[in-house]
Amino acid sequence: MAQQVNDEYELTNERIRERMDKIGRKIMVMSGKGGVGKTTVTVNLANELADMGCRVGVLDTDLHGPNVAKMFGVEGESLSSNDGVSFLPVKVRDNLFVISLSFALEDPDAPVIWRGSMKMGAIRQFLADVEWGELDYLLIDTPPGTGDEQLTVCQSIPELTGTIIVTTPQDVAILDARRSVNFSRKLGVAIIGVIENMSGLICPECGTEIPIFGKGGGKRMCQDMHVPFLGEVPMEMDLRVAEDEGKDWSHVGASHPSQKALREIANEINNGTACSTSRDTSFLGTPSCKPSACATCTSNCPSRKKNNG
Numbered sequence: 266m267a268q269q270v271n272d273e274y275e276l277t278n279e280r281i282r283e284r285m286d287k288i289g290r291k292i293m294v295m296s297g298k299g300g301v302g303k304t305t306v307t308v309n310l311a312n313e314l315a316d317m318g319c320r321v322g323v324l325d326t327d328l329h330g331p332n333v334a335k336m337f338g339v340e341g342e343s344l345s346s347n348d349g350v351s352f353l354p355v356k357v358r359d360n361l362f363v364i365s366l367s368f369a370l371e372d373p374d375a376p377v378i379w380r381g382s383m384k385m386g387a388i389r390q391f392l393a394d395v396e397w398g399e400l401d402y403l404l405i406d407t408p409p410g411t412g413d414e415q416l417t418v419c420q421s422i423p424e425l426t427g428t429i430i431v432t433t434p435q436d437v438a439i440l441d442a443r444r445s446v447n448f449s450r451k452l453g454v455a456i457i458g459v460i461e462n463m464s465g466l467i468c469p470e471c472g473t474e475i476p477i478f479g480k481g482g483g484k485r486m487c488q489d490m491h492v493p494f495l496g497e498v499p500m501e502m503d504l505r506v507a508e509d510e511g512k513d514w515s516h517v518g519a520s521h522p523s524q525k526a527l528r529e530i531a532n533e534i535n536n537g538t539a540c541s542t543s544r545d546t547s548f549l550g551t552p553s554c555k556p557s558a559c560a561t562c563t564s565n566c567p568s569r570k571k572n573n574g
């Protein structure tokens with residue numbers, strides 16, 4: 266019996282490897298604290314990368330609170346299959362696809378009451394059985410914390426490119442973000458960088474920035490822990506409305522500071538241009554959709570050493 270379980274586990278690993286081999290960069294978006302904007306960041310980076318011509322997949326591993334489909338405006342779609350074995354992801358745009366447990370739920374209000382082993386099984390099935398085809402990016406949205414979901418992703422995809430850690434600026438969020446940094450290190454996963462979301466509220470009336478959660482906490486943590494900082498995304502009421510309505514924010518234009526920031530971060534990730542002694546995304550290598558490798562980073566870069574051992 267134990268042997269049979271082991272064989273099935275290995276067979277699933279084999280299927281995951283085959284799927285993942287067709288995908289360029291596999292990035293897990295995580296945070297210690299809930300509600301800091303992981304899903305918002307994931308969805309927006311996906312749209313920005315798709316705008317750049319990349320072929321992008323988004324995997325929603327937040328099984329208890331799957332919000333990705335709503336933010337992409339594809340809520341209510343259901344899963345389909347060509348062969349009755351594997352699933353086809355739901356198409357958001359010609360080069361952007363998504364998979365979420367929400368597509369398999371008949372009642373969107375029904376709670377998913379699952380223990381760890383069931384969550385692990387569902388995530389591994391998504392990794393093994395979704396027909397993404399060739400992708401430049403797979404962005405994996407996770408629930409808050411450093412538990413079953415994050416562990417399953419990291420252990421099931423040994424060649425995971427890295428993690429993006431989302432935090433808000435205030436101390437209680439930073440405390441939890443530090444745990445995400447240490448989680449990545451303990452599992453030997455590279456840290457692509459930290460994003461400070463909700464970094465100031467842009468007043469919808471006058472455009473003044475109000476530091477509602479403070480500002481700069483994410484960058485200070487990065488300096489202290491020697492991890493790359495990817496940028497600050499301010500809070501904008503219109504962005505929240507766009508997410509609620511499932512509208513693509515990437516086309517609203519750079520007059521919206523949050524869109525400008527998200528585009529810059531996506532560019533930085535895709536081009537690997539942020540390389541310096543304090544910021545190193547060069548380990549990402551040359552992106553398949555927009556070649557522009559970082560030429561300046563050396564193996565002496567402290568960030569590379571910290572991340573890659």
Ligand SMILES: Nc1ncnc2c1ncn2[C@@H]1O[C@H](COP(=O)(O)OP(=O)(O)OP(=O)(O)O)[C@@H](O)[C@H]1O
Pocket residue numbers: 296298299300301302303304305306327330332407408409462463498499500501502504505506508509523
């Ligand atoms: N920069 C922003 N400006 C305006 N609203 C934002 C911003 N970032 C996130 N939000 C809003 O804040 C709420 C929480 O964001 P989101 O769901 O992305 O957080 P999360 O970290 O994924 O939450 P959870 O931990 O529950 O998964 C959402 O309504 C979202 O639209």
Ligand SMILES: [Mg+2]
Pocket residue numbers: 303304305327332406407408
């Ligand atoms: Mg979320």
